[in-house]
Amino acid sequence: MARKQCAYCGEFVGENVKQCPNCREAIPDRVEIRKGPAAGGTEIRRGLLYMLLGATLYYFASPGSPLPIPFPVPPVVTRYLLPLLFLSGLGFALFGGLRRIGLF
Numbered sequence: 001m002a003r004k005q006c007a008y009c010g011e012f013v014g015e016n017v018k019q020c021p022n023c024r025e026a027i028p029d030r031v032e033i034r035k036g037p038a039a040g041g042t043e044i045r046r047g048l049l050y051m052l053l054g055a056t057l058y059y060f061a062s063p064g065s066p067l068p069i070p071f072p073v074p075p076v077v078t079r080y081l082l083p084l085l086f087l088s089g090l091g092f093a094l095f096g097g098l099r100r101i102g103l104f
């Protein structure tokens, strides 16, 4: 016979009992355990956002862009910083994916 445990006093009671015979507390029929969001979702979203930001800024700031930014951008930004931002976002998203499948 299936038995369940009273959440208040710990007494084991029958499956169909509505009230604990020991402490007189009501026993709900089903206790739902809600899981939190899956691990790694925050890192994946943040990484994808960084990648999008890096690619968008690179598109507009690079020389020869069809929609150039109306102020000069130092070449170090388009040559090193924006690719670094994109690759950092890629790494962050991969880290989140590895966390989601349980490797971290």
Ligand SMILES: [Zn+2]
Residues within 6 Å of the ligand: 006, 007, 008, 009, 010, 011, 020, 021, 022, 023, 024, 025
């Ligand atoms: Zn009880």
